[in-house]
Amino acid sequence: MSVPAGPERPSRSPLIPDLGPAERRPPAESGGGSFFPRASLLSLAALGVFLLGAACGGPAAGGSSPSESPRVVRGELDLSEAPREVTALDGEWAFWWDRFLDPAALSAEEGIPPARYGTVPGSWVGYGIPEAERRGHGTYRLRVRGLDPGLRYALRLSSFNTAARVFVNGRIVFLQGMPGASPDLEEPDWAAAVVPVDPDSRGILDIVIHGSNYADRTGGLVNRAFLGPYESVEAARDRERMTEVFLFGGILLMGLYYLALFFFRRKDRASLWFGLLCVVLAIRILCYDEYLIRELLPGLSWVWLFKTGYLTFSLAVFLIAAFFQSLFPASWWKPLSWVIHVGAAAYSLVVAVFPPLVSGNLLTAFQIFALASGAALAGVLVRALVRREPGAALLAVGFGCLFVSVVHDVLASQGILPGPFVVQVGLLFFLFAMSLVVTRKFAVSFETSERLAEELRRTNSSLERFVPREFLRYLNKSSLDEIDLGDHSAQRMTVLFSDIRSFSRLSEKLPPEETFRFINSYLERVVPSIRGHGGFVDKYLGDGVMALFPEDADAAVRCAVDMQRRISAFNQEQAGKWLEPVSAGVGIHSGLLMLGTIGEQERMDGTVISDAVNLASRLEGLTKEYEIGIAVSERIMDGLSDPSAWRSRYLGRIGVKGKREHVSVFEIYDGDPEDLILRKDSIRTAFEAAIAAFYRQDFQTAMEGFRSVLEILPRDEPSHHYIRMIRKMNLS
Numbered sequence: 001m002s003v004p005a006g007p008e009r010p011s012r013s014p015l016i017p018d019l020g021p022a023e024r025r026p027p028a029e030s031g032g033g034s035f036f037p038r039a040s041l042l043s044l045a046a047l048g049v050f051l052l053g054a055a056c057g058g059p060a061a062g063g064s065s066p067s068e069s070p071r072v073v074r075g076e077l078d079l080s081e082a083p084r085e086v087t088a089l090d091g092e093w094a095f096w097w098d099r100f101l102d103p104a105a106l107s108a109e110e111g112i113p114p115a116r117y118g119t120v121p122g123s124w125v126g127y128g129i130p131e132a133e134r135r136g137h138g139t140y141r142l143r144v145r146g147l148d149p150g151l152r153y154a155l156r157l158s159s160f161n162t163a164a165r166v167f168v169n170g171r172i173v174f175l176q177g178m179p180g181a182s183p184d185l186e187e188p189d190w191a192a193a194v195v196p197v198d199p200d201s202r203g204i205l206d207i208v209i210h211g212s213n214y215a216d217r218t219g220g221l222v223n224r225a226f227l228g229p230y231e232s233v234e235a236a237r238d239r240e241r242m243t244e245v246f247l248f249g250g251i252l253l254m255g256l257y258y259l260a261l262f263f264f265r266r267k268d269r270a271s272l273w274f275g276l277l278c279v280v281l282a283i284r285i286l287c288y289d290e291y292l293i294r295e296l297l298p299g300l301s302w303v304w305l306f307k308t309g310y311l312t313f314s315l316a317v318f319l320i321a322a323f324f325q326s327l328f329p330a331s332w333w334k335p336l337s338w339v340i341h342v343g344a345a346a347y348s349l350v351v352a353v354f355p356p357l358v359s360g361n362l363l364t365a366f367q368i369f370a371l372a373s374g375a376a377l378a379g380v381l382v383r384a385l386v387r388r389e390p391g392a393a394l395l396a397v398g399f400g401c402l403f404v405s406v407v408h409d410v411l412a413s414q415g416i417l418p419g420p421f422v423v424q425v426g427l428l429f430f431l432f433a434m435s436l437v438v439t440r441k442f443a444v445s446f447e448t449s450e451r452l453a454e455e456l457r458r459t460n461s462s463l464e465r466f467v468p469r470e471f472l473r474y475l476n477k478s479s480l481d482e483i484d485l486g487d488h489s490a491q492r493m494t495v496l497f498s499d500i501r502s503f504s505r506l507s508e509k510l511p512p513e514e515t516f517r518f519i520n521s522y523l524e525r526v527v528p529s530i531r532g533h534g535g536f537v538d539k540y541l542g543d544g545v546m547a548l549f550p551e552d553a554d555a556a557v558r559c560a561v562d563m564q565r566r567i568s569a570f571n572q573e574q575a576g577k578w579l580e581p582v583s584a585g586v587g588i589h590s591g592l593l594m595l596g597t598i599g600e601q602e603r604m605d606g607t608v609i610s611d612a613v614n615l616a617s618r619l620e621g622l623t624k625e626y627e628i629g630i631a632v633s634e635r636i637m638d639g640l641s642d643p644s645a646w647r648s649r650y651l652g653r654i655g656v657k658g659k660r661e662h663v664s665v666f667e668i669y670d671g672d673p674e675d676l677i678l679r680k681d682s683i684r685t686a687f688e689a690a691i692a693a694f695y696r697q698d699f700q701t702a703m704e705g706f707r708s709v710l711e712i713l714p715r716d717e718p719s720h721h722y723i724r725m726i727r728k729m730n731l732s
Contacts, residue, residue, distance in 0.1 A: 072142060074117055079227075080146025083203070086228030086236070092117040093221070094141040095124065097132050100181065101139045103167040103208040115141070123161075124220040137181055137212035140221060144207065147199040154233040155195045158223035158289070160209065162188035162216045162302075167208040168197045177302065183214040189302045192290055194237050196230050216306075217360040241290050248292070252282035254435060261442060268445065269326035274438045277319040281431075284312035303356060310351040310359055317370050318344035324377050327391055327437065331383040333376070340373045390444065391437035398433020402426035494556040494590040494636070495612050496535065497620035498526070498563060499544035501583045519543055522582060525570045526563045533559035538608055544620075548608065553590055553632075553639035557646065557668060560586040560630045564671025585623025589616040589633040615663060622654060622665060627717040629671050634664035646670055647677060649684045651718055652691050667718070683709045687719065699726050 070078055072091025079087060094115035106112060118127030120140070125132055132138075147153065155173070157166065163177035163186050173196075177189030199205050205227070213219025226233060255278025262272040286293035287309040294300055321340040325332045347366045351359040381399060384392035405426025500522065510518060519542075527545065530537055535549040535556065549556040563586060571581040591612030619631040631651070637643050647670050653662035669680050690705025703726055706719040713719070 072120070075115065075141055075143060077142060077144045078146045079144060080203075083146055083148045084151070084229055086226055086232050089142060089144075089207075089225040089227055090120060093120045095127060095129075096139045096141075097124065097127075097129050098136060099139055100137065100179070100210045101141075101208070103170045103206070106139075106141055106208060107170065107206055118220070120221045121224050122220060123218045123222055125218060134218040135183075135214050136219065137179060137186075137210070140207075140209040140211065142207045144199075144205040144227060145203065147203040147205060149199055149201050149203050151199075152230045153197050153199065153205070153227060154230040155197055155207070156193075156226040156228075156233050156237060157195060158192045158225070159190040160211045161213045161219045161222055162186075162190070163212050165210040166195070167206075167210075168195075169200055169204075169206050173197060179210045179212040180214070181212070186212050186214045188213075188215040190291060190305060194230075194234050215302075215356055217357075217363060237290075241292070244285055244290055244292055248282050248285045251278050251285070251431075255279040255282060258435075258438060261438075265442070265445070268441065270323055270441060271438050273319050273323040273326060274434055277316060277323065277434075278431075280312050280315050280319060283308065284316075287312065306356045307351055307359075310356075311348055313370075314344050314348040314351060314366070317373060318348070321373060321377060323434070324380050327395075327441075328380055328384040328389050331380050331387055331389060331392075333380070336373075336376055336380070340376070343369050343373070391440060394440065395433050395437050398430040398436075401429035401433075405429075491550070491593050491595060492591070493593050493612075494535075494549040494551075494553050494588060494639075495593070495608075495610075495616035496530070496547040496549065496556050496560060497544065497587045497616045498547075498560075498584055499541070499620055499624075501585060501624055503543040521574070522570065526566050526584075529559050529562045529566055533562070535559060546608075546613075546616075548593070552641065553588070553636045554641055556588050556590075557630075557632065557636065557640065560588060560632075561668065561671040564629045568671075568673070583629075585620050585628070586630045587616045587619025587621070587623060587632075588630070588636050589619060590635055590639060591615075618654070619665065622651075625717070626651065626667070626721060627715070628667045628669070630668040632666050632668055634666065637666050647681065649680065650688050650691055652695070652722075679713050683712050683716070687716075690719075690722070694722055694726070699729075702726065 069082065069085065069087045072089060072093060074092050075094030077087075077089065077091070079085075095118045096113065096115055099113075101112065116127055116129055118124060118129075123134075124136075124138060125134055155166070155168070157174055157176075160176055163179040164174070165172060165176075165179050166174035174193055176191045178185070178187035180186035197205060209221070211219065211221070255275045258271045258275035258278065260275075262268060262275060265271070283293070286296065287305060291305070293305065293308070318341055321336065321344070325337060343366075347359070347362070347369075350362060378399070381392060381396055385396055403426070522543075523540070523545065527537060530545070530547045533549070533555045534551050535547045538546045538548050540546075547556075547559075549559070563584070567582060567584055574582075589612050591610055593608050593610040593612060595608050615633060619633060622631045623629065632648075637648065640646065646668050648666045648668045651665045651667050653664050655662050669677055672680065686705055687709050690702045690709065693699070693702035693705060703723060706723050709716055709719045
């Protein structure tokens with residue numbers, strides 16, 4: 001399959017003007033009859049810089065290479081030595097300018113003026129005919145001898161510029177548009193076909209072509225034609241069509257993939273430009289060689305086929321410049337944006353708005369502009385290499401492969417180097433390098449994002465040690481950066497206060513580092529119980545902790561009992577290490593809490609404001625006075641799903657600062673040592689009876705009741721407390 005290197009003709013590049021005499025040189029060797037036009041290699045070289053082709057080249061129709069095949073000499077080709085090989089019909093075809101000669105008259109050779117001979121493929125302006133112009137018409141003729149009369153052959157034809165009628169042995173076998181002797185009579189078109197032909201009984205094919213061009217820059221048989229057995233030529237055409245479909249689908253999917261990447265990450269414009277470039281290249285593949293776009297859009301006219309092909313050229317210049325700018329912003333020269341983008345956009349507008357002949361006539365100027373732009377982009381790449389910008393080295397490798405392949409093919413087109421054309425391989429390497437650069441950029445971005453996400457996760461995890469995640473949730477916030485000063489939320493919750501008793505006395509006996517070690521060891525043992533029972537720590541209070549429980553009171557009570565048991569285990573494990581055993585009191589109350597942030601913009605803190613907090617703190621202080629483990633309010637007892645499931649006793653009513661009414665208090669002693677639990681069980685009835693007598697002001701009965709409790713539980717501080725109160729009032 002040939003590489004469609006430009007929009008001027010079906011398989012030729014519009015980047016530079018026609019090469020004139022170079023078109024008359026014999027073509028260099030190329031593998032197996034490639035459709036690569038020799039005269040357009042410099043155009044391909046320039047166009048390759050802009051990736052305006054997609055190639056996976058190979059023989060067009062199989063068979064031997066042109067250097068091994070017979071060549072057309074003065075309008076004659078003898079294939080008697082290779083009648084079953086696919087042969088390129090390159091060489092000197094007979095040509096008559098400004099005439100449409102009758103094939104029958106040519107066959108009879110009656111009244112036919114002497115022919116001129118011109119190299120095919122090539123434009124008729126290079127045939128040395130003084131009167132020949134780029135726009136005009138004429139007749140080509142080739143007689144092929146030495147064919148097998150019993151074998152069906154096929155002609156493989158690629159577009160004549162820009163209309164043609166093909167006769168074989170006097171019969172029309174192919175019509176491309178409608179050739180005419182004037183612009184009004186011509187109907188231009190581009191087409192490619194495999195035409196079955198049969199030699200006569202003598203093994204001769206007499207090929208006559210009427211061609212005209214009044215719509216494009218130049219006319220003639222500018223593309224190669226092939227002749228060979230029908231099955232071989234048809235199979236080669238099918239392979240090339242499949243290759244084009246594969247390339248179209250692959251490059252289009254690549255483009256859509258990178259466009260999708262841009263959709264999900266809008267800041268990276270390199271993926272946008274590369275994705276659009278791939279889409280443009282994919283469309284370009286459909287516009288040349290086999291013109292597969294006509295199968296997708298059967299009604300597409302030649303004018304829009306022409307415009308679409310040209311637009312893929314100018315748009316690719318625009319997109320590659322944009323790609324370089326987004327990829328290497330530090331090495332980019334700002335004036336290039338205006339020069340290249342405006343120039344490419346202006347030519348695209350000309351192609352879209354004006355007739356094909358106008359854009360064709362301006363093509364040479366845009367070719368020079370494109371070459372200059374390519375040189376400027378090469379300078380940007382060198383500058384990026386010097387700066388060691390990411391992706392520059394990889395893109396330079398692809399650019400180098402393209403450059404080497406272009407130089408090779410230019411030399412091959414001049415007959416200096418043998419071998420097949422390889423620019424298509426260089427193009428693929430350059431396109432692949434571009435895709436790797438964009439992919440690498442995304443990979444680096446993804447790795448950076450992962451690293452930053454991990455750092456953010458660690459930061460958030462660290463911050464959550466200071467600000468509970470649950471606190472954020474109740475403020476309807478997902479992260480700390482969403483919190484503003486004054487955010488608040490009202491919630492009904494249970495508050496638990498816990499504090500180590502006699503901590504000040506203990507800390508005085510320990511050095512500072514041992515004090516911190518002790519506190520942290522203690523908290524590491526008891527705080528997991530809070531989380532384990534559905535609560536969370538609101539704040540640490542030196543040797544104490546304040547916790548909140550969003551669920552019912554049972555969870556807080558279970559946690560308090562478990563904390564008492566953990567403290568007992570802690571004392572056993574740390575026996576002798578901290579001078580004396582540790583004890584702690586727990587106070588629990590529930591109510592409506594206001595969670596929010598206080599402070600000022602430079603320093604704020606989360607806090608909980610509520611009478612429930614104050615009362616829970618007061619209850620925790622009461623445990624010190626009464627030397628008990630857990631004190632809860634009446635509201636907590638009423639909120640338990642089954643109060644009888646807990647060992648408890650009523651302690652009376654206490655006053656709370658700021659409240660007129662006293663609050664009833666209960667001790668829950670399920671967390672006490674087993675022997676103490678049994679003794680408290682035994683005195684519970686007597687104790688509560690004494691409390692009842694006290695509040696009836698039957699102080700004598702109360703005194704007797706508390707003394708009976710002390711006989712069983714001599715160190716029961718609540719009983720001592722009431723006895724002191726009675727004596728103080730001198731009422732006993």
